[in-house]
Amino acid sequence: MADKFLIDKAKTVLNQNFQKKGFTIPSKNLYPFQWKWDSGFIAIGFAHFDMEKAKKEINSLLNAQWKNGFIPHIVFHTKNDSYFPGADFHKSSLHPQSPAHIDTSGITQPPVLGFVLEKLYNIADDKEDVLNFLKNQIDKVYKNHKYFYSKRDINNEGLVYIYHNWESGTDNSPVWDDIWKTMNPPRYKFERKDTTHVDYSQRPTDREYDHYIDIIELAKKFNYDDHKIAKHSPFLVQDPLFNSILIRSNESLIKLYKILGGNEEKIKYLKSKNEKSLTSINEKLYNSSIGAYSHFDLRNKKNIPLICSSSFSPLFCGAPDFKKAQRLKNTLVEKFGKEDYYLCSSFDPEGIQHDQKKYWRGPVWINLNWILYQGFKRYKFKETAKRIKNDSLELVDKFGFYEYFNPSKENSKKNNKGYGGENFSWSAALTIDFLHEK
Numbered sequence: 001m002a003d004k005f006l007i008d009k010a011k012t013v014l015n016q017n018f019q020k021k022g023f024t025i026p027s028k029n030l031y032p033f034q035w036k037w038d039s040g041f042i043a044i045g046f047a048h049f050d051m052e053k054a055k056k057e058i059n060s061l062l063n064a065q066w067k068n069g070f071i072p073h074i075v076f077h078t079k080n081d082s083y084f085p086g087a088d089f090h091k092s093s094l095h096p097q098s099p100a101h102i103d104t105s106g107i108t109q110p111p112v113l114g115f116v117l118e119k120l121y122n123i124a125d126d127k128e129d130v131l132n133f134l135k136n137q138i139d140k141v142y143k144n145h146k147y148f149y150s151k152r153d154i155n156n157e158g159l160v161y162i163y164h165n166w167e168s169g170t171d172n173s174p175v176w177d178d179i180w181k182t183m184n185p186p187r188y189k190f191e192r193k194d195t196t197h198v199d200y201s202q203r204p205t206d207r208e209y210d211h212y213i214d215i216i217e218l219a220k221k222f223n224y225d226d227h228k229i230a231k232h233s234p235f236l237v238q239d240p241l242f243n244s245i246l247i248r249s250n251e252s253l254i255k256l257y258k259i260l261g262g263n264e265e266k267i268k269y270l271k272s273k274n275e276k277s278l279t280s281i282n283e284k285l286y287n288s289s290i291g292a293y294s295h296f297d298l299r300n301k302k303n304i305p306l307i308c309s310s311s312f313s314p315l316f317c318g319a320p321d322f323k324k325a326q327r328l329k330n331t332l333v334e335k336f337g338k339e340d341y342y343l344c345s346s347f348d349p350e351g352i353q354h355d356q357k358k359y360w361r362g363p364v365w366i367n368l369n370w371i372l373y374q375g376f377k378r379y380k381f382k383e384t385a386k387r388i389k390n391d392s393l394e395l396v397d398k399f400g401f402y403e404y405f406n407p408s409k410e411n412s413k414k415n416n417k418g419y420g421g422e423n424f425s426w427s428a429a430l431t432i433d434f435l436h437e438k
């Protein structure tokens with residue numbers, strides 16, 4: 001399909017998912033609210049053809065920021081009972097610093113906004129207009145980074161924790177399987193809505209949901225108090241993806257503050273935190289025995305030596321030296337890059353837990369591909385970068401803007417479609433960005 005035609009189709013998806021209240025849903029029916037990292041990717045897509053909508057997207061998300069700097073993973077702008085768990089379950093009002101004017105969740109998602117603001121600036125024709133916008137928004141993002149470093153870096157090592165698998169964005173990754181074994185949640189009574197829209201075989205199991213719900217019940221019991229959550233949550237993980245995104249966003253905030261001028265203290269703070277983060281991500285999360293970065297289970301004090309697409313994300317923030325980067329590339333190509341496979345499967349295709357259909361246990365996701373593409377490009381691994389980009393474009397072109405895709409070329413062809421939500425916003429948004437990249 002010609003680029004122009006694909007771009008037009010992607011624009012239509014974004015425009016149709018854009019809501020009157022100034023935010024964009026990830027996908028009709030399945031995800032009827034605003035999601036944090038989705039919004040960031042969506043804003044990048046809009047920035048190429050409708051900067052006003054890109055700005056609105058960021059505005060509406062930041063409008064739900066908590067007074068302590070926390071940005072929630074879902075903002076419930078409207079009432080809608082087609083999603084579980086909704087506003088009544090999350091009960092953000094339990095936290096004294098949550099906003100009174102809007103309901104949100106009490107968990108977060110990867111801190112994409114820093115690098116998204118930089119992308120908006122780079123894409124904009126009218127730099128002055130975007131600088132004015134940035135002037136009003138950037139401190140909110142800075143405050144969010146301060147929140148992470150002051151509340152979620154409990155060992156003061158420059159690595160922040162996530163306390164829920166939904167915070168990682170990679171919801172049901174096999175990386176969490178051993179943590180679930182340390183818990184024994186009750187069988188909660190709830191009515192899942194996702195499986196009325198998408199086949200059960202492509203979604204997490206009910207028993208997995210019991211664990212997801214149980215952690216939120218615990219956080220609610222503590223009124224979402226960070227300190228108590230850090231002390232008691234059975235799930236407390238340092239995630240290479242989450243931390244790489246934080247580092248990459250630090251880098252962007254520093255650049256933007258320099259352009260804006262007069263922000264020396266903030267630049268100093270970000271630089272010192274960033275240095276520590278870069279050192280620790282290499283020292284603690286790089287795992288030479290598997291040739292990739294991996295997650296650290298803070299609660300059980302052990303490394304989780306599994307390889308997933310997040311394992312390569314430190315390339316995005318420039319963490320590895322050239323030798324490590326080379327090793328990452330080899331691991332990716334050898335394990336994930338077999339000829340009959342699209343890059344990049346969300347979980348090690350050689351791992352026993354790999355499942356081609358099930359969400360974050362194997363399928364290819366366009367947002368992770370975009371992050372890895374930027375990472376390999378940063379290290380000038382042109383061939384690998386090009387393959388990730390081409391595979392992403394081939395998938396959306398052949399099958400549509402799905403939420404995720406079967407990594408096997410043969411099985412994708414057999415199905416002749418992707419999985420999960422259709423007309424999925426970030427798949428469309430990042431296609432637009434891919435097609436504008438030189």
Ligand code: GLC
Binds near residue numbers: 026038168170
């Ligand atoms: C799923 C994904 C998550 C995403 C959300 C909305 O929960 O795992 O990463 O933000 O859907 O699209």
